[in-house]
Amino acid sequence: MSLKPHTPTLHDVAAAAGVSTATVSRCLNFPDQVSESTRINVICIINDLGYSPNFGAKAMAARRTNTIGAIIPTMENAIFARGLQAFQEELRLHGFTMLVASTSYCPNIEEEQIRSLVARGADALLLIGHERDPEIYRFLQTQGVPALVTWAFTPGSVRPSIGFNNRAAIYEMATEVIKLGHTKLALISAETAMNDRAKARHVGIQNAMTDAGLKPSSLQFIETTYNIEDGANAFEKLMKSDTRPTAVFCGNDVLAVGALRCAREMKISVPDDVSIIGFDDIELAQVAYPALTTVHVPHREMGRRAAIALANYVKEGTPIKAVELKARLVFRETLGPARKDLP
Amino acid sequence: MSLKPHTPTLHDVAAAAGVSTATVSRCLNFPDQVSESTRINVICIINDLGYSPNFGAKAMAARRTNTIGAIIPTMENAIFARGLQAFQEELRLHGFTMLVASTSYCPNIEEEQIRSLVARGADALLLIGHERDPEIYRFLQTQGVPALVTWAFTPGSVRPSIGFNNRAAIYEMATEVIKLGHTKLALISAETAMNDRAKARHVGIQNAMTDAGLKPSSLQFIETTYNIEDGANAFEKLMKSDTRPTAVFCGNDVLAVGALRCAREMKISVPDDVSIIGFDDIELAQVAYPALTTVHVPHREMGRRAAIALANYVKEGTPIKAVELKARLVFRETLGPARKDLP
DNA sequence: TTTGGAAATGTAACGGCTTACATTATATCA
DNA sequence: TGATATAATGTAAGCCGTTACATTTCCAAA
Numbered sequence: 001m002s003l004k005p006h007t008p009t010l011h012d013v014a015a016a017a018g019v020s021t022a023t024v025s026r027c028l029n030f031p032d033q034v035s036e037s038t039r040i041n042v043i044c045i046i047n048d049l050g051y052s053p054n055f056g057a058k059a060m061a062a063r064r065t066n067t068i069g070a071i072i073p074t075m076e077n078a079i080f081a082r083g084l085q086a087f088q089e090e091l092r093l094h095g096f097t098m099l100v101a102s103t104s105y106c107p108n109i110e111e112e113q114i115r116s117l118v119a120r121g122a123d124a125l126l127l128i129g130h131e132r133d134p135e136i137y138r139f140l141q142t143q144g145v146p147a148l149v150t151w152a153f154t155p156g157s158v159r160p161s162i163g164f165n166n167r168a169a170i171y172e173m174a175t176e177v178i179k180l181g182h183t184k185l186a187l188i189s190a191e192t193a194m195n196d197r198a199k200a201r202h203v204g205i206q207n208a209m210t211d212a213g214l215k216p217s218s219l220q221f222i223e224t225t226y227n228i229e230d231g232a233n234a235f236e237k238l239m240k241s242d243t244r245p246t247a248v249f250c251g252n253d254v255l256a257v258g259a260l261r262c263a264r265e266m267k268i269s270v271p272d273d274v275s276i277i278g279f280d281d282i283e284l285a286q287v288a289y290p291a292l293t294t295v296h297v298p299h300r301e302m303g304r305r306a307a308i309a310l311a312n313y314v315k316e317g318t319p320i321k322a323v324e325l326k327a328r329l330v331f332r333e334t335l336g337p338a339r340k341d342l343p
Numbered sequence: 344m345s346l347k348p349h350t351p352t353l354h355d356v357a358a359a360a361g362v363s364t365a366t367v368s369r370c371l372n373f374p375d376q377v378s379e380s381t382r383i384n385v386i387c388i389i390n391d392l393g394y395s396p397n398f399g400a401k402a403m404a405a406r407r408t409n410t411i412g413a414i415i416p417t418m419e420n421a422i423f424a425r426g427l428q429a430f431q432e433e434l435r436l437h438g439f440t441m442l443v444a445s446t447s448y449c450p451n452i453e454e455e456q457i458r459s460l461v462a463r464g465a466d467a468l469l470l471i472g473h474e475r476d477p478e479i480y481r482f483l484q485t486q487g488v489p490a491l492v493t494w495a496f497t498p499g500s501v502r503p504s505i506g507f508n509n510r511a512a513i514y515e516m517a518t519e520v521i522k523l524g525h526t527k528l529a530l531i532s533a534e535t536a537m538n539d540r541a542k543a544r545h546v547g548i549q550n551a552m553t554d555a556g557l558k559p560s561s562l563q564f565i566e567t568t569y570n571i572e573d574g575a576n577a578f579e580k581l582m583k584s585d586t587r588p589t590a591v592f593c594g595n596d597v598l599a600v601g602a603l604r605c606a607r608e609m610k611i612s613v614p615d616d617v618s619i620i621g622f623d624d625i626e627l628a629q630v631a632y633p634a635l636t637t638v639h640v641p642h643r644e645m646g647r648r649a650a651i652a653l654a655n656y657v658k659e660g661t662p663i664k665a666v667e668l669k670a671r672l673v674f675r676e677t678l679g680p681a682r683k684d685l686p
Numbered sequence: 687t688t689t690g691g692a693a694a695t696g697t698a699a700c701g702g703c704t705t706a707c708a709t710t711a712t713a714t715c716a
Numbered sequence: 717t718g719a720t721a722t723a724a725t726g727t728a729a730g731c732c733g734t735t736a737c738a739t740t741t742c743c744a745a746a
Contacts, residue, residue: 007486009702020726025704035724053640055462055700060731074423075443085419097459100418100443116440119398119462142393143350226627229357257630264632283571287600289607289632352732363696378694400732537734580702 008049017045020157028053031317049198059121063117067097068310069117070126073105077226077254080128081152085170087126094311096123105225111136118143126150126306130157131196143196146313146320150306151297152197153324160322162306166200167207169295169327170249173277174208175248176329181338182275185209186245188234188255199252201279205249220245224255231258232265239266239274246274246338253278253285256292260334271336290333298325351392360388371396371441402464412460413469417449420569420597421625423471426494427648430469437654441464448569450537454479461486466657467494469649474539475536490654492577493649494640495540496667503665505649509543510550512638512670513592516620517551519672520590523543524681525618528552529563529588531577541594544622548592563588567598574601575608582609582617587649589617589681596621596628601636603677614679624673633676641668 014021019038026033027042034042045051049175061063068091088098098228099122101113110177114136125140125147137159142146149161177185187205190198206216220238224230235258237268238245248258263270270276270290278285278294285292305323312318355663357364362381369376370385377385388394396574400407415423430442440463444456457479460468468483468490480502483490492504520528530548533541549559563581567573574593578601581588593599599621606613613633621628621637628635648666655661 010704011702021703022705022727023725026725029704033724039725050482052458052482052486053463054403054464054702055459056402057731058463058704059399060397060403060733061702061704063704063731075418076428077421078419081419115395119395121397121399133674139393139395143395216373228630261630284627284630286572287604287627287631327510353734354732364733365735367698369695372734376694397732400701401734404732404734406734451693610690619700665709 001273007054008051009036010051010053011049013042013045013049016049017042024281030279036212057205065121066095066100067120067122067259067286068124068126068292068307068314069099069101069114069122071101071103071110071113072128074226075100075102077252078284079252079254079280080151080299082282083215083303086300087307088303088308089310090304094307094315096307096314097279098309105191105195107132114140124148124310126310128152129196130159130161131194131199139316140338144192146310146318148306148310150302153322154196154200155324157322160320162302162309162323162325164297164325164327166197166303167204168331169297170201170204171208173295173329174234174249175212176207176331177275177277178208178214180247180275181201181340182245182247183214183338184218184220184243184245185214185224185247187249188224188231188259189251190226190255191223201249201251222321224251226254228254228258228261230231231255231261233258233310235259235262236266237307239263241267243282244274247275247277247335249277251279253282253288253294255293256294256309256334258286260288260290260292262278270334273339275336275338278334285330285332288334293332293335296328296330298327301325310312317325351394353394356385356388356392356394359392360385362363388455389581395580403518408466409438410442410463410464410465410466411467411469411650411657412442412444412457412465414444414446414453414460416446416458417569418445420595421627422595422597422623423494423642425625425641426646429643429645430650433647433650434654437477437650437658438529439650439654439657448534448538450475457483461519463489467653469489470677471495472539473497473502474537474542489653491653491663492651493645495541495543496665497539498667500665503663505645505652505666505668507640507645507668507670509540509670510547512640513544513547513622513673514551516638516672517548517592518555519674520554520592520618520620520678521551521681523590523618524683525588525590526557527563527588528557528590528592529559529565530592531565531567531574531581531594531601531602533569533594533598534566543593544592569595569597571597571601571604574598575605576601578602578619579609582606582611585615590620591617592620592622592623592679596623596625596631596635599637599677600627600631601630603629603631603635609647613677616682618679618681619677628673628675631677636675636678637673638675639671641670643665644668 010021014024028041103110127149128151150163153163153165192198209216222234224234259276278292280293281296285294309320357367369381446453470490470492471494473492493506496506496508535541546626552559565577566629567577602619621635624637624639652663
C-alpha cells in the first residue's frame with residue numbers, strides 16, 4: 001500500500017540526460033569509457049533525480065552481485081563479531097559487500113539462511129564449521145556457489161577451510177591444566193550436535209587426559225546453550241555435585257564469565273578453589289575479574305584470510321587453499337594449581 | 344570465472360515437468376491454485392533439480408521483496424544485538440526477512456548502507472536515532488521506502504520513532520547520583536557528532552545539574568569511540584586530572600566496563616572512591632565486578648514494536664505511530680555516596 | 687447430450703539493467 | 717586531404733520471474 005512515487009530508473013536518467021541507457025550504465029560502471037562532459041552531465045542528473053540502481057535488475061543482467069554471504073551461529077555475543085568485521089573490511093577492499101545472517105545454532109535455520117543468501121545472489125558463502133547436512137553441500141554445488149568453511153580446521157577434511165585445530169588447541173591447554181595437578185576436570189560445552197568445533201574440543205580434552213594417564217570418562221560434561229546465564233547454571237550444578245571438579249573448561253568465554261559470576265555468588269574463590277578456562281579470548285576475557293585464562297582464537301586473521309581467498313576465487317577463479325592458523329594459550333588469572341586439601 | 348554449472352531456472356523446471364512457467368510459479372506462491380497431481384509432480388522436479396528462485400528476478404517481477412533492512416552502528420558489541428534479535432523474530436512471524444548492515448558510527452558508511460539496502464529492494468528500513476543528513480531522508484522519500492527511527496524518542500520530532508527519551512532517562516539517573524552527594528561529575532560519551540542519543544544524554548545530565556543547583560559547565564566531558572579500551576583510557580585521564588570526579592557517567596556499558604577495569608588497575612575502589620554509571624544494561628553489566636549501575640533500555644520491546652509497526656505499514660499501509668517506551672534505572676554496585684574526605 | 691461455470695493451465699508482456707555488437711564522431715598519420 | 721585507427725555512443729537482446737488475461741478442461745445440472 002506504500003505509495004511508491006515512481007522510483008527513477010535508468011531510462012529516466014537516460015531520457016533526462018539525452019543519452020542512451022547504455023551510456024548511463026557505463027557512467028556508473030566504467031566511467032573511463034565515457035567522455036568527461038557526458039559523464040558529468042549524467043552524474044548530475046542522477047543526483048537530481050535521486051536515482052539508485054535496482055540491485056535485482058543489476059544482479060540479473062550482470063549475473064554477478066559482488067556480494068558474499070556470511071552465516072554465523074549468533075550475533076548475540078561478540079564471538080563472531082570481530083572475525084566478521086575483519087572479513088567485511090577486507091571484502092570491501094576487493095569491492096565486495098557482505099551479507100550476514102545468523103542461525104541461533106539451529107541447523108534448520110542455517111539451511112534456510114543459506115538458501116536465502118543464495119537466492120539473493122551471493123557469489124560465495126562463508127560458513128562456520130564443517131558439519132552440516134550433505135544435502136546442503138549438494139545444493140550449493142548445483143547452484144554453483146562456492147562455500148568456505150572457517151572457525152575450524154580439521155586435518156584431512158574434504159572441504160577446504162581456513163581456521164584452527166580446535167582439538168589440538170584445547171589439547172594443549174588441557175595438558176597445561178593437568179600439569180598443574182588437576183585431575184578432576186569438567187567441561188561446560190555448547191551442544192555438540194551438528195557442531196564440530198564443540199565436539200573437537202570435547203575430544204581434545206579427553207585426549208589430553210588419556211595421554212596424561214587420567215580416565216577420560218571421568219571428565220564431567222555438561223551441554224548447554226551459549227549464554228552467560230547458562231554458564232552460571234552449569235557451573236552451579238558442577239559445584240554442587242559430590243564430585244566437584246577443580247578445573248572447569250568452558251566452551252567459550254561467555255560461558256566462562258557466567259561461571260565466574262556464579263563462583264563469586266557462591267563465594268568460591270577462583271583460582272584458589274577452582275580454575276576456570278575459557279575459549280576465544282574476546283574482550284570480555286580481559287575485563288572479567290579475575291581475568292580469564294583462555295585460548296586465543298585468531299578471529300581477525302581468519303576473517304581476513306577468508307575474505308581474500310573468497311574474493312580471489314570469485315574474481316579470478318584462484319582455487320581456495322586450506323589454511324591452518326594457530327590458536328594461542330593465554331594465561332591470565334583464573335587458572336592456578338589444583339587445591340590439594342580437598343577430599 | 345566461477346564455473347556456474349547452469350543454475351536451474353523456472354523454465355527448466357517447467358520444461359522438465361511439462362507445464363508452463365506460470366504453473367510452476369503458482370505451485371510456489373499459490374499452491375492451492377494448482378491441482379494436487381501437478382503440484383506434487385512439480386515439487387519433485389524442483390527438488391531433483393535443486394531449483395531455487397532467483398531473488399532478483401522475483402523482486403523485480405513482484406515489485407516487493409518482503410525484506411526489511413536494519414542499519415545499526417555496530418555489531419562489535421552486544422548493544423544492538425538483542426534489539427535486533429527481537430526485531431528479526433517478530434519480522435519473521437509476519438513473513439519478512441531482515442537484512443542487517445552496520446556503519447561503525449560513520450555517517451558516510453551509513454548513507455552507503457542505506458543506499459545499498461534500498462537498492463537491494465528493502466521494503467522498509469529500521470534506523471537508529473534521528474540525526475542524519477536531510478538529503479538521506481529525501482532520498483528515501485523519492486525511493487518510496489519508509490524508515491522507522493528507533494533507539495530514540497524525541498518529543499515533537501517530525502519523524503515517528505519508537506524508542507525512549509534518552510534525555511529524560513539519564514536526567515533521572517543523574518538526579519539520583521546528585522542526591523547521593525556527588526557534585527563533581529564526568530561523562531565519558533560517544534562522539535556526539537551526528538549522534539542525537541549521545542547528545543541527549545549529555546544534555547540530560549547537564550539539566551539535572553542545573554536543576555540541582557550545580558554548574559552544568561563543571562561536567563567533565565570526554566568524547567570517544569565505543570570500545571572497552573577507550574573507556575579505560577578516558578577513565579584514566581579523568582582520574583589523573585586534578586579535578587577528579589566522584590561520579591563518572593558512561594555513554595554505554597561497554598565504556599563503563601572499561602572504566603571499571605581501569606579503576607581496578609589503578610587500585611581505585613568502586614564505588615567507595617568513585618561511582619561509575621553505565622547505560623543500556625546489556626548482560627555485561629551484571630557480570631562486571633562490581634556489578635554495574637546502569638540505565639536499562641527496553642531493547643527487545645523496541646525491536647518487537649518496530650517490527651510490528653513496519654510490517655503492518657508495508658502490508659496494510661497502517662500508519663506508523665510513535666511510541667515512547669520507558670527506560671528504567673537499575674541500581675547495582677557501582678554507585679555509592681560521594682566520598683566526603685576528598686579535597 | 688448439452689451447457690454453464692469453476693478450476694486448471696497457458697501465453698506473453700513487463701520489470702530495470704548489462705553488454706555484445708553496430709554505428710558514428712574524433713583524432714592521427716601519410 | 718583522405719584513409720584509418722580509436723573513442724564515444726547507441727541498439728536491442730537477454731537475465732528470470734510474476735501476473736493479467738486468454739484458453740482449455742472438467743464436472744454438475746438441466
